[in-house]
Amino acid sequence: MxxxxxxxxxxxxxxxxxxxxxxxxxxxxxxxxxxxxxxxxxxxxxxxxxxxxxxxxxxxxxxxxxxxxxxxxxEGTRFVPGDAFDRAAMLGWMFWEQNQHEGVIAVRAALQVYPHRRAQATPERMAELLDRGHVLLQVMEDRLAAHDWLVGDAPSLADICLYGYTHTAGSRGGFEMERFPGIGRWLDRIAALPGYRGIEA
CATH class of the missing domain: 3.40.30.10 (Glutaredoxin)
Incomplete structure (x- = not known):
């Protein structure tokens, strides 16, 4: 491949x-x-x-x-739950990631990281994205404050999907990640999975 x-x-x-x-x-x-x-x-x-x-x-x-x-x-791996409801819940998080999370968390980071987009990073837009992003991160925090994973009792595609932009939300996006200790513990759990490789690898 x-x-x-x-x-x-x-x-x-x-x-x-x-x-x-x-x-x-x-x-x-x-x-x-x-x-x-x-x-x-x-x-x-x-x-x-x-x-x-x-x-x-x-x-x-x-x-x-x-x-x-x-x-x-x-498909057919440990990252897809066997239970039908859990599979649907996994997909729900993945749809939410693209429909809500990515368009705020990733966009705010992109406006700061990519030189050709910095002209769009007006103070008003950056403040709006910051506020919206904190609301979205709280949705994740509400789940992860009391659970190890987004769905069920094991890591799934939902966790890998949302890890992509969440793990750099503070360093690239400027979000106040100390407000979300449940997310912080979840990030550490994913980084400890066997075979893990960081974004720079």
Whole structure:
């Protein structure tokens, strides 16, 4: 397999993390923002939706979207609950991550990290994203204050999915993570999983 991956992206990282936790071999092709590699991948039609990550299977089929890739890779593994309700709850967190969490937590970080986006980082927008992000992080805290994992009693794709941007919410996004001790303990549990690799690896 081949993963077309943006090194700095939490969406790409969550796929690399699952691959590492599963011990799966995969060629990684870096396609960072504003690079020739990204433009070449687009020209070669390797990015169906125009962005990374995309998993290219051995037979040439292309699977875009990080959470769809997680579901495909996770099929039949310990990261997908056996109980039907827990599986649905896992998907609920994953849908919420893309619909709510990513558009605030990741966006605030991107406005600070990527030079070509800093012009959009007005004080008003950054303050709004900070407030909205703290509300979203509290949703996670409400679960993780009393539970080890987002779903059931074991790590699932929901945890890997939400770890992608949450683990850098403080360092990149400027969110006040000390307000969320349950999230902090959860981050440590994920980092302690066998096979774990950080975003820089």
């Amino acid at each position: 081949k993963l077309w991956s943006m090194p700095s992206s939490g969406n790409s990282y969550k796929v690399r993390l699952l691959l590492a936790l599963l011990g799966r071999d995969c060629e990684i092709v870096d396609v960072e923002y504003l690079t020739e590699a990204l433009e070449a991948a687009k020209a070669a039609r390797r990015l169906p939706f125009g962005k990374a990550p995309v998993l290219e299977l051995d037979d040439g089929r292309l699977l875009p979207e990080s959470n769809a890739i997680l579901c495909w890779l996770g």
